[in-house]
Amino acid sequence: MFIDLINTYDWKSTTDLIYSKTDSEVQMALKLKHRSTNDFMALISPAAEPYIEEMARQSQMITQKRFGKTTQLYVPLYLSNFCENNCVYCGFNTENKIKRKVLSFDEIKEEVIAIKNLGFEHILLVTGEADFKAGAAYLKKVFEIIKPYMSLISIEVQPLKSDEYSELIKQGLNTVYLYQETYNRERYSIYHPKGNKSHFENRLMTYEHLGNAEVHKIGLGILAGLEDWRTDSLFTALHLNYLKKNYWKTKFSISFPRLRPHSGNFEPNSIMTDKHLAQLIFAYRLFDENVEIALSTRESAVYRDNMLKLGVTSMSAESRTHPGGYAHSYLNTELEQFSVNDNRIVSEIADMIRSKGYEAVWKDWDHILQ
Amino acid sequence: MMEALKIADKTFNSRLFTGTGKFESGELMRDALIASESELVTMALRRIDLKEKKDNILQYLIEAKFNLLPNTSGVRNAKEAIFAAELAREALETNWLKLEIHPDPRYLLADGEETLKAAEELVKKGFVVLPYVQADPVLCKKLEDVGTATVMPLGSPIGSNSGLNTRDMIRIIIEQSNIPVIVDAGIGAPSHAAEAMEMGANAVLVNTAIAVSKNPIDMAIAFKLAVRAGRIAFEAKLAEKSDLANASSPLTSFLS
Numbered sequence: 285m286f287i288d289l290i291n292t293y294d295w296k297s298t299t300d301l302i303y304s305k306t307d308s309e310v311q312m313a314l315k316l317k318h319r320s321t322n323d324f325m326a327l328i329s330p331a332a333e334p335y336i337e338e339m340a341r342q343s344q345m346i347t348q349k350r351f352g353k354t355t356q357l358y359v360p361l362y363l364s365n366f367c368e369n370n371c372v373y374c375g376f377n378t379e380n381k382i383k384r385k386v387l388s389f390d391e392i393k394e395e396v397i398a399i400k401n402l403g404f405e406h407i408l409l410v411t412g413e414a415d416f417k418a419g420a421a422y423l424k425k426v427f428e429i430i431k432p433y434m435s436l437i438s439i440e441v442q443p444l445k446s447d448e449y450s451e452l453i454k455q456g457l458n459t460v461y462l463y464q465e466t467y468n469r470e471r472y473s474i475y476h477p478k479g480n481k482s483h484f485e486n487r488l489m490t491y492e493h494l495g496n497a498e499v500h501k502i503g504l505g506i507l508a509g510l511e512d513w514r515t516d517s518l519f520t521a522l523h524l525n526y527l528k529k530n531y532w533k534t535k536f537s538i539s540f541p542r543l544r545p546h547s548g549n550f551e552p553n554s555i556m557t558d559k560h561l562a563q564l565i566f567a568y569r570l571f572d573e574n575v576e577i578a579l580s581t582r583e584s585a586v587y588r589d590n591m592l593k594l595g596v597t598s599m600s601a602e603s604r605t606h607p608g609g610y611a612h613s614y615l616n617t618e619l620e621q622f623s624v625n626d627n628r629i630v631s632e633i634a635d636m637i638r639s640k641g642y643e644a645v646w647k648d649w650d651h652i653l654q
Numbered sequence: 655m656m657e658a659l660k661i662a663d664k665t666f667n668s669r670l671f672t673g674t675g676k677f678e679s680g681e682l683m684r685d686a687l688i689a690s691e692s693e694l695v696t697m698a699l700r701r702i703d704l705k706e707k708k709d710n711i712l713q714y715l716i717e718a719k720f721n722l723l724p725n726t727s728g729v730r731n732a733k734e735a736i737f738a739a740e741l742a743r744e745a746l747e748t749n750w751l752k753l754e755i756h757p758d759p760r761y762l763l764a765d766g767e768e769t770l771k772a773a774e775e776l777v778k779k780g781f782v783v784l785p786y787v788q789a790d791p792v793l794c795k796k797l798e799d800v801g802t803a804t805v806m807p808l809g810s811p812i813g814s815n816s817g818l819n820t821r822d823m824i825r826i827i828i829e830q831s832n833i834p835v836i837v838d839a840g841i842g843a844p845s846h847a848a849e850a851m852e853m854g855a856n857a858v859l860v861n862t863a864i865a866v867s868k869n870p871i872d873m874a875i876a877f878k879l880a881v882r883a884g885r886i887a888f889e890a891k892l893a894e895k896s897d898l899a900n901a902s903s904p905l906t907s908f909l910s
Binding site: 641 | 675676677678679682694698699700701702703704724729730734737738741742757758759760761774813814815865866
């Protein structure tokens with residue numbers, strides 16, 4: 285289990301090791317064709333910062349070879365903002381006095397039709413973590429409604445049980461996004477004081493359940509702004525390697541959401557600059573040619589436009605981060621999880637992708653394949 | 655000057671088969687494929703909308719009158735492949751199928767066991783099956799035995815552009831095969847394609863090297879010429895390479 289592996293690492297000495305990487309180690313890592321986690325450490329270290337241009341060049345080349353000149357588009361649909369956790373950085377925190385809403389099945393149908401009319405085929409269903417409001421049985425019903433309209437269905441919800449995942453896969457579930465947020469075990473509880481999410485090990489075990497259920501794709505990642513992003517990214521890379529070895533039929537996607545303004549008053553504990561995020565994305569691409577990398581509307585339009593050709597493989601667009609954002613505009617943004625940064629409508633984003641000499645891919649899956 | 659290639663009920667004047675993924679736009683894909691003079695193009699079922707057929711890729715291919723070779727990329731076992739194949743046949747009105755079963759989503763390496771199982775079933779159901787496989791000579795013979803139209807061994811992993819790293823196995827497959835051998839995957843340069851054709855491959859399938867080239871149209875033309883050159887050389891009985899120098903004076907003149 286990954287927990288056994290992570291227990292052999294000490295946070296502080298791992299951090300020191302990353303920060304001790306030298307110029308020559310970075311140069312060596314840049315020359316290699318296949319890179320180890322040790323090389324990855326060099327590439328995310330401060331010593332690699334002067335080489336960001338070279339990293340971008342290699343990242344672009346590798347990504348084009350593996351994924352072509354394409355960018356996949358997806359849209360999140362927030363089903364519910366009820367949550368039993370009180371994560372200090374999140375607008376859905378159970379202690380935040382915001383309006384709570386779970387979409388009815390009729391509302392979901394209207395939402396998905398509105399989304400389909402925008403052109404989307406890939407949908408990401410998001411909820412707060414509240415089994416009593418939006419558990420596996422609710423999701424199963426939601427899948428029945430959505431499946432006729434969407435080619436690929438992903439979820440970002442509370443951890444479910446293995447058999448619940450298996451059941452949803454039968455209903456058309458393709459991808460599960462689950463974020464550990466931080467791999468710093470000692471400090472994890474500071475950010476996640478209560479609720480199911482407060483159990484570091486349980487959350488980590490969920491990835492094994494996902495692998496055993498043979499879900500097609502697992503999305504993992506950290507929330508940048510909690511602990512040192514370099515150390516957390518290294519643990520993500522170790523986790524990715526572990527999962528690839530043990531669940532060889534599963535695809536992986538990573539992303540590095542950065543904290544955005546939200547309801548509540550938590551301030552980031554560490555800052556990841558635009559340049560840092562770029563360095564990290566390039567380092568990942570140099571480390572793993574095949575991993576999918578997503579960049580959401582948390583990032584600015586200008587940043588996304590420029591990163592599009594440098595390693596990123598999928599993007600959300602026209603995201604509304606509150607339940608009922610597409611067909612029910614009367615449900616206002618008081619319900620939202622965080623405020624998005626790139627507010628463009630999807631047709632503008634598709635035009636931008638074309639203008640960059642890339643193809644926007646709306647559909648890259650079909651229910652007939654699973 | 656170059657023999658036509660016959661597969662099942664179709665005859666091809668071009669021995670360059672092409673893929674449709676990774677292009678920066680549908681227009682560029684169409685123009686590059688036209689420039690390649692390819693007559694058989696494969697496209698992933700997962701990319702097209704079988705219900706509405708409104709997808710760009712499909713429209714361009716139908717308008718340009720290419721022979722379509724739908725592929726099952728994305729399925730992980732024989733059962734899923736057969737299910738997808740039947741729906742594709744109905745929707746696209748072709749019984750041609752590039753059978754791809756790769757449960758490994760990273761290197762996209764074919765599962766020989768499941769491929770053989772699915773091929774046998776699909777042939778019985780009337781499909782013209784072109785299976786993508788490892789360069790495994792024994793598996794290729796077994797596929798021939800169950801009635802596939804071709805075998806499509808890889809030159810190196812998909813998208814790697816590494817060339818014919820499996821050349822020793824490809825040579826054996828060609829030597830033993832009674833059905834066309836199409837080298838698929840890993841061909842990154844026209845010289846790789848020419849090499850496969852000189853060895854006696856009946857055709858090659860190229861996608862990434864054309865699609866992500868800085869100039870896909872010119873690259874398509876380069877591949878077209880390389881495939882043709884390689885084939886003509888093969889048909890003209892390319893002289894065997896020899897490591898031995900020809901002795902200038904005979905060694906056996908003492909034997910009268």
